[in-house]
Amino acid sequence: MLYALKIAIRYLTANKAQTALLVTGVAVGVFIFIFMSALIGGLAEFILSRTVGDISHITIEAEDRDPAVLIEAVPGVRAVSPQITGAGFLTRGAQVSQVSVTGVEPGRESAILDLDGYIVEGTARLGSGLIVLGRDLADDLALSLGQTVRLQSSGGATALLTLSGIFETGNGAMDGARAFVSLPVARTLFAMPQGVTRIEIKLDDLNAADATTLRIRSLTGLDAVPWTDGAEQLMEALNAQAQTGYFLKTFALITIVIGVASALMLSTYRRRPEIGIMRAMGAGRNFVVFVFVTQGALIGLLGGILGAALE
Structure with a gap:
């Protein structure tokens, strides 16, 4: 040979x-x-990162308790974000805009959506009396950093908040109608002294969403929903x-x-x-x-x- x-x-x-x-x-x-x-x-x-990268990979709708600690122990879970969400109105002078309010724990502002990465002015850090708005929404209300705005929930509760950050994602629906506040502020606005309305979960591998969802369901007994539900066309x-x-x-x-x-x-x-x-x-x-x-x-x-x- x-x-x-x-x-x-x-x-x-x-x-x-x-x-x-x-x-x-x-x-x-x-x-x-x-x-x-x-x-x-x-x-x-690229397509997955643009469509799924900044959204929750698994979502739990919950009201009575916060099982975030249990969920964080599940293998493959990168981050957990307990949230209180609801509708409200931002008022500055005679200008009023309807907004979708999301209350998140301070320190977990970028657990799901990379809010730090999208900030164009100020900071994403939330605290008592602070609010972060999208660029389009801030422009509609002629707001700049440090100015005060009144936020009223759908239930009638109000809070005076200071604009601490402005973000821009390129998504018009989010930049023009989303407001982020701290979880304690959201509890006051929506009269929820305990529990959360939603838990969003980010995974290390988004392709493992279905299997991880089953583990979370068996662990918490809550109805966890993976991002693949409703994403058949994608x-x-x-x-x-x-x-x-x-x-x-x-x-x-x-x-x-x-x-x-x-x-x-x-x-x-x-x-x-x-x-x-x-x-x-x-x-x-x-x-x-x-x-x-x-x-x-x-x-x-x-x-x-x-x-x-x-x-």
Whole structure:
């Protein structure tokens, strides 16, 4: 077999231009294959990060108790955010805007939504008497940092709050109608001395939402809902994208194989006299086949290494 390898290498070096062309063709094909894999995989990750990255991976609607400590002990849970949510009205002078109020624990402002990362003015830190608003909402009310605004809940309770931060997510619905306050402020506004209305959970792996939801349900007895519920269209789109990626990568791989095989068949056809000489000297059919298969393998190996290096 060592002698067959030497013959295969000699065939490769006998026509350097043809060998270089074959190796380059394989390298380009491998480069395209790797590039397409990275592109399709990266696109899927980007879509998931933009659609699911800033939302709760698992949501629990709860009113009577706060099982956050139990949930934090579940493997795979990155962060837990107990919240009190409700509707309200922001008033500054004669200007009034309807808002969706979210009360979060101080220190957990960015547990689910990366509020720190979206802050464009001030700080995301919440405390007693502070409020954080979206850019569009602040502009509608002509508010700037340090100014006072009146927040009234749907139940009629009011609080005077100081604007401590302005965020901008690029989502018009959120930037124009979301207000964040501390959990104690929300308890006062919505008359909830204990418990929470919602618990949002962020996972290390969002694809493990279904399995983690089952663990949380069995642990707390509460109706936990994964982000995949109601996201059928997104999942179908991602699956369709993955299937398209498999098709394109398979097509690229087949093209590479056909190109190399065609070139080797032509090379084999041209070397019929040499094959006849080898057979006359006692070389078996398997030996001849091994020579040309080794030649193709070397071309594939060199092309693959070169194509991977181009990445």
